[in-house]
Amino acid sequence: MKRFEPKIVCFLCKWCTYAGADLAGTSRLKYPANGIVIKTLCSSRIDSEHILHAFARGSDGIFIGGCHPGDCHYQTGNYKTKRRIVLLKRVLEQMGINPDRLRLEWISASEGNKFARQMTDFTEQIRALGPIPKYDRKEDISNG
Amino acid sequence: MNLPYYPGCTLKANASHFEDSAIKAMEILGHQLVEMKDWVCCGTVFSQTDDDLMLHLASIRNLLRAKEQGFDELVTLCSMCYNTLNRSKAFIDSDPDNLKKVTDFMYRENIEYDQDIQVYHLFNILKDRIKYETIEKLVHNPLKSLRLGAYYGCLLVRPKEFAIDDFEEPTIIEDFLRILGAEAIDYPYKLECCGAYQTLTQKDVSVKRCYEILNSAKKANCDAIVTSCPLCAYNLDFLQKEIEKEYVGFVNIPVFYFTELLALALGHTWEASWSELHAVDPLPLLKDKQLI
Amino acid sequence: MKRIGVFICHCGVNIKDTVDVELLTEQLENYPGVVHIENYMFMCSDPGQNQIKAAIEENKLDGVVIAACSPTLHESTFQNVIEEMGINKYQLEIANIREQCSWVHNDKEEATRKANLIIKTALEKLRLNESLSPVSSPMTKRVMVIGGGIAGIQAALDIADGGYEVLLVEKKPSIGGHMIQLSETFPTLDCSQCILTPKMVQLAKHKNIKLYVNSEVEKVEGFVGNFTAKINRKPQYVNPDICTMCGDCIDNCPVVVPSEYDEGLSWRKAIYVPFPQAIPATFTIDTENCLGFDPIACGECRKACKPEAINYDKKPETFEEKIGAIILATGYDLYPVEKMAEYGYGKFPDVLNGLQFERILSATGPTGGKMLRPSDGKIPKEIVFIQCSGSRDPERHNSYCSKICCMYSLKHAKLYKHKVHDGQPYIFYIDIRSGGKRYEEFIQQAVSEDGVIYIRGKVAKIYKEDDKMIVHGMDTLTGKKIEIKADLVVLAQSMIPSEGVNKLIQNLKLSTDEHGFLNEAHPKLRPLESIQSGFYLTGAAQGPKDIPDSVAQASGAAAKVLALMSQQEIYHEPIIAWVDEEKCSGCGICISTCPYGARALNFDGIAEVNEVLCEGCGACISACPSSASQQRNLTDDQINNMIDIILQDNLENSLEKEDMI
Amino acid sequence: MFYKLNNKAIKNSLSEQVQEISAQNVFDCYQCGNCSSGCPVVDYMDISPNQVMRLAQFGAIQEILDSETIWICSTCLQCSSRCPKGIDVSKVMEAFRAINLRKRFSKVEPNKTQIQNIKETPPILLVSAMRKMTG
Ligand SMILES: Cc1cc2nc3c(=O)[nH]c(=O)nc-3n(C[C@H](O)[C@H](O)[C@H](O)COP(=O)(O)OP(=O)(O)OC[C@H]3O[C@@H](n4cnc5c(N)ncnc54)[C@H](O)[C@@H]3O)c2cc1C
Ligand SMILES: Cc1cc2nc3c(=O)[nH]c(=O)nc-3n(C[C@H](O)[C@H](O)[C@H](O)COP(=O)(O)OP(=O)(O)OC[C@H]3O[C@@H](n4cnc5c(N)ncnc54)[C@H](O)[C@@H]3O)c2cc1C
Ligand code: SF4
Ligand code: SF4
Ligand code: SF4
Ligand code: SF4
Ligand code: SF4
Ligand code: SF4
Ligand code: SF4
Ligand code: SF4
16 A cells, blocks of 8 residues: 655744754755745744644645744744744644644754754654545634 | 631640640630541641652641531641641542542541642631731730740741741731730741751751850840741740750859740730740749739 | 746766756746756856856846855855846846755666756745835944943044044943043053053044943934934033042042942942042042031032132033944943852951952052952962852753953962962962963963962852951862961952943843853854944943953954945845735734834834835844745745645646645 | 762752752742851751752762751741742752651650650640651
């Protein structure tokens, strides 16, 4: 049987995690090809609606990468993201979506290793969780 | 007015003059110290382990008993009772988990512990409720020319969350002594530990501690020491015999409970039964100052 | 619809070996909007660039996607290429199929599938990209420096020397700050006043510098290049042009108050000159302590002043000044000894803070430079210095290290030894922080030559017995409890932001760290500026600092300001936020979200973005409950389209788009 | 002789027990020595309070359990009230006593105290000493 290949949307901030992902590339580190990247200037640009939208469209997992606390290019953007994600995870739980499908990590421009590790780890975790259940997406998101 | 009162073990034994003088002084101030029924020893020292709730049950049971008797507050005289009851209460109250465990454990009690009972030290009542200004007006026998050193010890001021006043620089006892007409003397060792329970096992430790405290007070020209803890009072008063042996030239100094002085200043006569419980006889000093 | 060209790079073998570029070309040929697609070995090379130009011309392209390496490498190269062909540079998107695809995957099939999606997201984004031009606004070529300590003085001089006009606003009657109070300074022990007063005089005479003493900034409006500041100046009541500095007024003033300059160790009158070398050199009446000007209350000073320099009718004045940039140099104060319970809440006269001890050491101080203690004027023979007093104590005081007190405690011990040869200095410390050029050598030398005894342990308590200060500490190295009967104790008090500066910071809408020190834009890479454009930081206002660091930062900030001033206009990336007026409910949530103060409600109660201030982080956009706020070239629609394209296969297999939301 | 430190020695179960019973993180301590400076009975201790904290960081719990220090401490709370890192040092001391006492160890035999006149001795002294020193 063909193994399940999760679809993962990755939002990476330009200053830290996107640069970290580039470093993983220049270091030729290997990780699964399931995540596709959308670059934002800051992790705080990512709206809860984008995340819900992506889940509704069948994303099996969503990965958000930002600068380490205190290193945000915009000072406090990553704290805002952190707060938003904590809340959102609770919402996801109520909607029947396993909150582990959403992951927020601080990855600096020098942490190519960490980026590759996170990609591998997250993909495997989502693979183990299986495809996102369809009924959840339809009912709850359209009502909420 | 009636004040529900928790005596604790020692006030029924070696410190009965502490209790007696408190009741009489409070009467003059128009307040009745009503002893709660069925109290048990609070366990004296507060147990500082975080994982053993059993050691706090005695304190909580006392609060329950008081509540059963219709009280919503308790007054203590002894610093240690004050400290232990309060800290046990705070420890249980602060954590819903602790609260639940304790409540579950005491399921056979008739009434549920629900945190709604306050514990005060008599100093809180004198200062904040009766008010020092009021007491001052009732002083008939001002303790004029008596130079007194307040001894706080540990438990009235530590831990800082439970301090009855500033934990490094309290003045609540000094202010009290001043309204009684005495001279309150500041001396550096007033917050230093007397050795506490070490007296039982490491007497030399307590002897040295008490010597340093008393000596510091004497250097500042105190005539006597004033305290509110029966353990401090015992160490400071009764260990003077040993101090005399250890440190040549040491001259005795009387140790009072603050309530004895309060009663005296309010015009109550000094009782012989009080003197009997002192190691260092306070009578010569009181006579010398023409207070009795 | 846009006419888009897609250019896929092989990067030699770097991409081609893992990504099937031919297959990609085929797959994307018919993607909506793509009118041209090709692949080539080195897109960034000259021939590659020429191929792009040719394709643009031939196919009348108005958008370009380059599938190649990371945008950090060649985005600007390709932007230049399309700009040369008359296309706005924001119509270029880079699909990063090397760093984030071919280099990190092994399986060619998977990598190709991923590269396909990466290019499609770029196409989806590009489809809705607007053509943008940089935001610009004119530059006011004047600078305001707030705070006249060494940091402010240095910054003002550097900028004024660079040819621009500077306003220096100082709240006290004289400039000089704390440095003017110091005796001699580590690590070279040169006299503080000797090196500072020439600078003060130079500043006062500089044709490009306008001095506002006794003044505070009440409000600043506008944005970088275009600020308007409101400055309040308290009257000094003495006309500096007439006053001859004869001092007759002082002799007749009946009011005596503690001198700030001497840190309360001496006295001054209500009419006074803060210190002999004050700039501006003139007398001031301190209205808080003056009995009152009318002859019934007092008026003695005016009677005494023969040249009639004193005018009681002066009123506070308010000035409005236009400036382009602001430097904050508000400095520090010392953590009050009154907060130190363990050291007696400031009630012992022989327990001093560091600045008080500087005054005792100083030749211009209350003892004329003689080492005498305040209580009884005796020469202290046993002296204890306590480091980290109020610092590194998150439980009760300040959690941070004050950085300079290790050095000045040692300096104090050394200078003390120079004055009292038979005295013994002790320093209680926890760690010694002597990172600085020649700092460690300074310490080592004092230990070996001056016999300073360091004791490693924090002092628990100080109390007074007879005329001695009893210090109880611990030497953690030997495990021995230490008692010292000291004649004098000096506390190395924590540095804290200067008094009242929090109000100023609030007025300027700047941010501070948790301790009240001004926040830099980036702790490593932008330490001289605030994240609010146009505000620069120097000296101890940004964090505890010594003189060399304060001066370095001041000159650094001045250089930044000079670079700013050299521009006629200021330009700014246009990837910023904008507001859809139709949708905005005026809730104001975005306003508090913006870290740059770039948003405000307009007269109609609708949010507006100040394009010059906005840095484009996007925090406001995700915070907007009405989706009224958007980011140029990264709108919600663009993001959602990218998401949709990534998940397209899933969608096709599952639900219809329309059912969803 | 070397004091041998290694990962396993530092992270041992006794050390975890100390942190659990006391609810204090011994790694917060930065060895300022304030606890020892203010301790009224440090002269009688074989290891000073700050050294107790240090050894606890090393995981050298047995050494502390065998010390006199933990029995000399009179729970005066001076250390706790002044620790700049907010560590309740006195609770850490109590945890060491508790570990010993829970093994039915007693520091004093009730019949072997230094009390001559039991009638003169207040209950508060007997009870508190017994509670702190007997298992
Ligand atoms: C005891 C002691 C000894 C020291 N010894 C040395 C030494 O030997 N060597 C060394 O290198 N460093 C030493 N320092 C450090 C030195 O004092 C500082 O590094 C230096 O003074 C910092 O300069 P500054 O201009 O940033 O701040 P400050 O000197 O504090 O100047 C700030 C100025 O801003 C003004 N101001 C504040 N708020 C406002 C406002 N709202 N509006 C207008 N004006 C305002 C103040 O009145 C002041 O004039 C010592 C510090 C201390 C405490
Ligand atoms: C192990 C270690 C860890 C560190 N970690 C941190 C940290 O976490 N955080 C932090 O803030 N700092 C850290 N630093 C400090 C940091 O590395 C330096 O502060 C910083 O790199 C200094 O930058 P620089 O440009 O002055 O010097 P350098 O980085 O040394 O750059 C000097 C450049 O000049 C070139 N050069 C030299 N001589 C000549 C010549 N004659 N002609 C032409 N070119 C020449 C050199 O090739 C080099 O490229 C760390 C340092 C070390 C050693
Ligand atoms: S008396 Fe007049 S001239 Fe003389 S110092 Fe005073 S103000 Fe100046
Ligand atoms: S008017 Fe004021 S400043 Fe002048 S002498 Fe009188 S008190 Fe002093
Ligand atoms: S500089 Fe030295 S004395 Fe000052 S807080 Fe830091 S370590 Fe303590
Ligand atoms: S030389 Fe380096 S490691 Fe040593 S004290 Fe200085 S900064 Fe620290
Ligand atoms: S994008 Fe960021 S900087 Fe711009 S207005 Fe929004 S929050 Fe402020
Ligand atoms: S958050 Fe949105 S709706 Fe509210 S004021 Fe800002 S732009 Fe308008
Ligand atoms: S006072 Fe606190 S931080 Fe200092 S040595 Fe003691 S336990 Fe450690
Ligand atoms: S609680 Fe114990 S260790 Fe702490 S100061 Fe008191 S006696 Fe010393």
